[in-house]
Amino acid sequence: MILFLYGEDPFRSRQKLAEIKKRFLVSDASGSGLSIFNWTEKNSKYRLLDVLGTSNLLAPKRLVIVRDMLEVATDSEKDELIAYLKKYEKQIQADQDLVVIFWEDGQPKKNGKLYKALFKIAKSQNFERLSGGKLDQWLAQRIKELDPTGGISGAALEKLILFAGSDTDYLDKELQKLVNFADGRIIQADDVELLVRANSDANIFDTIDALSANNKKKALRLVQEHLKKGDDPFYVFSMYVYQFRNILKVADLDGQYHGNDYAIAKASGLHPFVVKKSLSQVRNFPMPKLKEIYQKLSDLDTRIKTGQIDIRVALDKFIVEL
Numbered sequence: 001m002i003l004f005l006y007g008e009d010p011f012r013s014r015q016k017l018a019e020i021k022k023r024f025l026v027s028d029a030s031g032s033g034l035s036i037f038n039w040t041e042k043n044s045k046y047r048l049l050d051v052l053g054t055s056n057l058l059a060p061k062r063l064v065i066v067r068d069m070l071e072v073a074t075d076s077e078k079d080e081l082i083a084y085l086k087k088y089e090k091q092i093q094a095d096q097d098l099v100v101i102f103w104e105d106g107q108p109k110k111n112g113k114l115y116k117a118l119f120k121i122a123k124s125q126n127f128e129r130l131s132g133g134k135l136d137q138w139l140a141q142r143i144k145e146l147d148p149t150g151g152i153s154g155a156a157l158e159k160l161i162l163f164a165g166s167d168t169d170y171l172d173k174e175l176q177k178l179v180n181f182a183d184g185r186i187i188q189a190d191d192v193e194l195l196v197r198a199n200s201d202a203n204i205f206d207t208i209d210a211l212s213a214n215n216k217k218k219a220l221r222l223v224q225e226h227l228k229k230g231d232d233p234f235y236v237f238s239m240y241v242y243q244f245r246n247i248l249k250v251a252d253l254d255g256q257y258h259g260n261d262y263a264i265a266k267a268s269g270l271h272p273f274v275v276k277k278s279l280s281q282v283r284n285f286p287m288p289k290l291k292e293i294y295q296k297l298s299d300l301d302t303r304i305k306t307g308q309i310d311i312r313v314a315l316d317k318f319i320v321e322l
Contacts, residue, residue: 002085002092004118006070006104007127011169012138016125017065017103024063024099033062039072049084052092052100064100070108070115078114089121132271135166142172143187146179152187158273159192162205166271204239205277208247211322212284219319233311237304240318241297243278246270248290250278293322 003020005013025031037048051064069081085092092098102122108115118124130138136157143150152160160178164171174196178187181195210219226236249268257263261279265272285293300318303309309317 001095001099002089002118002122003099003101004122004124005101005127006106006108007125008107008129009127009168010105011167011172012130013103013125013127014105016127017101020099020101021063021065024061028061028063033060034065035062036065036067037069038067039069040067049080052084053088061097062099064098066100066102068105069102070104070112070118071106073114078112082114082117085117085121093121129166130168131166131269132265135161135271138168139171139175142175143179146176147182147184149184150179150182150187152178153189155189156187156192159189160196161271161273162277163192163196204236204243207240208243208281211319212281216319216322220316223315223319227312227315233315234304237301237311237315240315241294241301244290244294244297246274247278247281247285248294250275251282251285251287251290254279254282296321 005016007013021034024034028034035051037051048064048066069078073081092100102118107126110116139157139160140152143152160171160174164174177195178191181191182188207219207222210216210222223236227233246268250264250270253264253267257267259279261272261275264270264279265275268275270278282290296318300309300314304311304314
């Protein structure tokens with residue numbers, strides 16, 4: 001069997017890989033049938049084809065894990081593997097005692113020759129970045145895995161996603177802190193407020209709230225706070241673009257769904273809490289004004305990328321001239 005694990009959510013794909021490895025080691029405690037080839041390390045990666053083509057007399061069942069080959073391997077290494085797979089694919093697939101896993105830390109290029117070859121012959125699983133209800137479901141499930149008696153309130157869930165975003169790796173670290181702190185009780189919004197440091201995405205909402213209230217002084221102060229704590233100014237700018245794009249999207253759907261945030265969330269693919277926040281901001285930004293703001297951001301983006309304006313100046317200019 002050949003498996004291909006990849007995607008924009010490497011935390012969950014890494015979990016899947018660990019589960020398969022753990023199950024294998026239950027039947028092979030010594031690990032004599034386990035072979036791992038990490039292409040980011042230069043130790044034994046060139047023995048991959050030898051291992052695939054040689055039976056292990058000490059361990060009839062074998063698990064071969066190949067990490068980050070698509071990203072790191074040279075063209076000649078990829079060509080060599082593709083040629084090998086074309087020749088021996090049927091034997092590998094038919095071997096009930098052999099599992100070969102190709103794991104990538106992220107989303108590989110879909111036009112790559114090895115990606116195309118693996119996607120065609122392997123059982124592939126794409127771990128896409130979670131959002132909306134799927135992210136909520138994963139968080140609730142992960143809490144139960146960490147503590148079967150634990151849980152999280154709706155308000156705490158919304159605040160956690162607002163503070164931590166959709167990065168499951170980061171969310172998992174925060175969940176472990178919250179579950180340990182709650183010690184079996186339901187995690188509350190106050191727990192999130194106490195233990196989870198709000199990231200830039202969350203504070204961008206506050207800046208946009210200040211802009212919608214025409215409080216430019218507060219908005220400028222919030223931007224400076226981002227920069228003082230070390231946030232990348234290009235990232236801060238990209239978040240303004242992202243948030244105003246969301247507000248435009250929500251404003252467009254608001255007329256169709258008449259303020260039904262869950263219907264808008266389903267149609268837009270945004271998390272219900274993001275939709276709820278965006279709806280509150282839509283009320284203060286008429287559609288013509290939103291389009292004007294988004295056009296201004298687009299123009300600034302072009303000027304930043306062409307070196308016509310400094311990114312920090314652009315951040316201030318956007319607020320002052322709004």
